[in-house]
Amino acid sequence: MAATLLDKLWQAHRIAPAGRGRDLIHIDRILLHDLSGARALAELAEKGYGVAHPELVFATPDHGVSTAPGRTAETFPAGALGVAMLREGARRHGIRLFDLGQDGQGIVHVMAPELGLALPGLSIICGDSHTCTQGGLGALAFGVGSSELAHALATQTLRLAKPRAMRVRYEGRFAKGTTAKDAVLAAIGRFGAGAGAGCAIEWAGEAVRGLAVEARLTLCNLSIEMGARIGFIAPDETVFAWLAGRDFAPRGAAWDRAVAAWRCLRSDDDALFDRDLCLDAGTIAPQVTWGTSPEHVIAVDRPVPSPDQAPDAAQREAWAAALAYQGLEPGRPLEGLAIDWVFIGSCTNARLSDLREAAAIVAGRAVDPRVTAWVVPGSERVKRAAEAEGLDRIFRDAGFSWREPGCSLCVAANGEAVPPGARCLSTSNRNFVGRQGRGARTHLVSPATAAASAIAGRIVDIRKPF
Amino acid sequence: MQRFDRVTGPAVPLLRPNIDTDVIIRAERLVGTPKDAMGGYAFESWRYRADGSEDPECLLNRPPFRGAPILLAGPNFGCGSSREAAVWALLGLGIRAVIAPSFSDIFVDNALQNGLLPVVLPEETVRRLASEVEADPDHARITVDLAAQAVVGPEGTVHGFAIDPDRREALLLGLDDVGLTLRQAEAIAAWQEKDRRLRPWVWFGAAAT
Numbered sequence A: 001m002a003a004t005l006l007d008k009l010w011q012a013h014r015i016a017p018a019g020r021g022r023d024l025i026h027i028d029r030i031l032l033h034d035l036s037g038a039r040a041l042a043e044l045a046e047k048g049y050g051v052a053h054p055e056l057v058f059a060t061p062d063h064g065v066s067t068a069p070g071r072t073a074e075t076f077p078a079g080a081l082g083v084a085m086l087r088e089g090a091r092r093h094g095i096r097l098f099d100l101g102q103d104g105q106g107i108v109h110v111m112a113p114e115l116g117l118a119l120p121g122l123s124i125i126c127g128d129s130h131t132c133t134q135g136g137l138g139a140l141a142f143g144v145g146s147s148e149l150a151h152a153l154a155t156q157t158l159r160l161a162k163p164r165a166m167r168v169r170y171e172g173r174f175a176k177g178t179t180a181k182d183a184v185l186a187a188i189g190r191f192g193a194g195a196g197a198g199c200a201i202e203w204a205g206e207a208v209r210g211l212a213v214e215a216r217l218t219l220c221n222l223s224i225e226m227g228a229r230i231g232f233i234a235p236d237e238t239v240f241a242w243l244a245g246r247d248f249a250p251r252g253a254a255w256d257r258a259v260a261a262w263r264c265l266r267s268d269d270d271a272l273f274d275r276d277l278c279l280d281a282g283t284i285a286p287q288v289t290w291g292t293s294p295e296h297v298i299a300v301d302r303p304v305p306s307p308d309q310a311p312d313a314a315q316r317e318a319w320a321a322a323l324a325y326q327g328l329e330p331g332r333p334l335e336g337l338a339i340d341w342v343f344i345g346s347c348t349n350a351r352l353s354d355l356r357e358a359a360a361i362v363a364g365r366a367v368d369p370r371v372t373a374w375v376v377p378g379s380e381r382v383k384r385a386a387e388a389e390g391l392d393r394i395f396r397d398a399g400f401s402w403r404e405p406g407c408s409l410c411v412a413a414n415g416e417a418v419p420p421g422a423r424c425l426s427t428s429n430r431n432f433v434g435r436q437g438r439g440a441r442t443h444l445v446s447p448a449t450a451a452a453s454a455i456a457g458r459i460v461d462i463r464k465p466f
Numbered sequence B: 001m002q003r004f005d006r007v008t009g010p011a012v013p014l015l016r017p018n019i020d021t022d023v024i025i026r027a028e029r030l031v032g033t034p035k036d037a038m039g040g041y042a043f044e045s046w047r048y049r050a051d052g053s054e055d056p057e058c059l060l061n062r063p064p065f066r067g068a069p070i071l072l073a074g075p076n077f078g079c080g081s082s083r084e085a086a087v088w089a090l091l092g093l094g095i096r097a098v099i100a101p102s103f104s105d106i107f108v109d110n111a112l113q114n115g116l117l118p119v120v121l122p123e124e125t126v127r128r129l130a131s132e133v134e135a136d137p138d139h140a141r142i143t144v145d146l147a148a149q150a151v152v153g154p155e156g157t158v159h160g161f162a163i164d165p166d167r168r169e170a171l172l173l174g175l176d177d178v179g180l181t182l183r184q185a186e187a188i189a190a191w192q193e194k195d196r197r198l199r200p201w202v203w204f205g206a207a208a209t
């Protein structure tokens, strides 16, 4: 029978049935960070369980750490506890830790692919919903809560129900100026923030096959924002070339064997999906969110919708509340709206390619004096590579603050926050109420839109001169 | 884990779609707050005003909904961050069951690990339950009966719901998964032995320096 990529990935990790509705699934990599990871290690200790395979577990602090230049774990004292617990748990169990200031540290979904900890076909979990990012390499990667994380640490397995298979295809090619971020936001706007519930999304189509690896990671990052815990792209030569030689990727004969196995990781041509969706890639314009759910998104030049256009009463209430929170009037486009903050960072868009894209726009220009603009590289390696190319100089000369790697303003769990009422253009993935700080107003955009808007002091349509 | 068999009480109607776990518990509460203190911070941005005082307008603060054991919600409840603290916060508020047309998958797993029951009912049914509650908020009571797999509305209508039989049993008995899985230790070890030969890169790769 024809199989989907999900079928193949699932079958490759299925140890045994686990009761009537679930399977016992092997977990190949467990990633720990300073919030959920520290919590899960503590829970494990409380329950008296050990770590089954510490050699398959990797840790790095990212969420509750300051990103101020020269920071240490203590720079944000409230977060120091999580970092200390992570360090202590890693030491006690013999888990490899990539600590602050060390090569390899970073936002967990940025550092794992770049080190080759994430590989095609691996099952990867982290106590973090954006673990789906790593599906960009063709991995079965997903987020779990801290109880499940503790379960996996103790047993190297999870008891899981197999999700349904959904495919989202982009037909044709993306227009110039359309990034992976715009593409995925457009899909969420079209199909809804809950469309992928209960599903694993395979992102596919000609336009996706043409994306570089970093853009694929961006695309898969927002799978969870469409409701799908898992998202992936069939791995191909682009992925293999990107991974070759990375620290934890296999070498020599083992590499050749691995690549031969990875080439089978694709849906069969006649495979059937539980849900098969399609978008026309060529019509996708730069996207900006207007509200407080990622599905509240429009093309930069389209008018903000009115609650009267909402499909039902509950949505009408949600839209009205979102507009009030965001301080917006329906009927006007977001293009031209004055902004206060710009955040270029997060596991969505803080890889080297994102920073290069933004720097190319910023070079030789200055950030509007009313705007506070930050660049927070996704990892220590991204930071060092960017500095080696002089990108930090370009950003600093333009008036951006150039910071240490971490989650920072994406989640505001580290003492850094956008002030109440301030309007922030952000390359992150969530525009929830209070996500970037109490009362902060978030608009999700691509790095290019964020960079250009920082210069202009207002939301810019990057297809036009500004 | 807390057992769950049957809960009866007021149900607070919050039918807005896409209620995310950031709204349920703010990220800054994830560091240093003990599990059993999370309830005080549940729905912080809705329950408290900017000066830190309680907002009397918020349904969650008002009798009869204050301390209600049941929450009626819109589609895609619990979306967003995987933080399990969202479940601890709901439990801390006194909520034992959430009835919604759909949930985020991670939220469901987290809820079931902690004895909070997510009940999926069709959107029309959830709306109907909410309007029955709103018709007589002071007296309306809903029962969520896991053994019978049914919700009984304020006006006595019975709505059956589906749940994986093993998860139902685990909730009824208050069992957690790790104990169950450790009983399969031999099968896991045998699978891993074979996997080391089939996919050596999974195992060697991890040892790289």
Ligand code: SF4
Binding pocket: A062, A063, A107, A108, A109, A128, A130, A346, A347, A348, A406, A407, A410, A411, A428, A429
């Ligand atoms: S950057 Fe944001 S979304 Fe990504 S892991 Fe950190 S907090 Fe989560």
